[in-house]
Amino acid sequence: MTEPNDQSARLVRNPHLVVVQCTEDEVLVRHGARSRYSRVLRDDGRNRALGPLLRAFERPVGPDDVANRLADRITREQFDQLVAQLSDDGVLVKEGSGTFSLYRGVAGGKPIEGLGAATVGVIGLGQIGAQVAAQLTELGVGGVEALAAGDGKPAAAAWSAHLNGSAGAVPVRPGSVDDDPDTVGAIVDDTDVVVLALEGFRPALLHRVNRVAVAAGRPWLPVYADGSEMIVGPLVVPGESACYNEHEIQHESSRVLRREYLLYSEEQAGQSAGGLPALLPPFAAIAASWAVVALIPFLADGASFLVGRAIRIDFERLEITQEHVLRLPRCPVCSPHRPAFRHPFL
Structure with a gap:
């Protein structure tokens, strides 16, 4: 909450809100x-101050200046209480607040100071990875680093071109996960969250990152293409939610033509990034945006709609399906890292 008596903090009305003044004492505030x-x-006291106060904050201004203008209508104590309430409701925000902080104030969460201390590692230099990194940087994430997933020179060139045009340079670590398996552990250890952004379905790499991240206790988020489907999630929080291995097992068991799926999955397991077809840019943009929408709240307060869930965006059928990932009693990947005292059936 913004302290109303802080003379250095200038406040302004949240631009994501529409304020409709009915009378000087009654105001309608809507987001959409x-x-x-x-x-x-x-204002049940009918001091005729609520409307003028909100009009005064149409532009950034210090609370003291507005309090002096309204001194003939309300006391300073009443003014401070009103400003504090409007700040808690997200109606008034600090000058210079980030876009996400402004939006979050009206979308069910409390406004945040910023994401400057958060660090994210992006594995994959393709279109999805580039857009994830660009959007995270634009939203104020303090540190974003990238690592190649065997993407090759064309992908690296597209990465640089995309970032230079939208969010500046994001450092790319030397090496590739295909050439040096230790690079996965390094980027997992050095960042708060890891995003694995792939242009196609690569089961072997997905499981490798899952094992490393779970062992290190580091949250990670897969986002990848599989034909005309884009899969985002689950956001794996080791020790708290299901891991990717559990998601894959449940997905496999739900296949009608299970044998065909297993043959397909085995073939894709040996696939390298260079053997994947080009991904349509709109598909990449949609998948990256869903990933960032899920990741930013998690960086802010540890909550996300993709913890224990995944979404499938099917462009053939124009459907979006949400999958709830259940924890298995004895997952070979994450069971050893679960708490010693837990539910008897888990």
């Missing part, structure tokens, strides 16, 4: 026509 965020603010 169908948004859950809707407030009717009333």
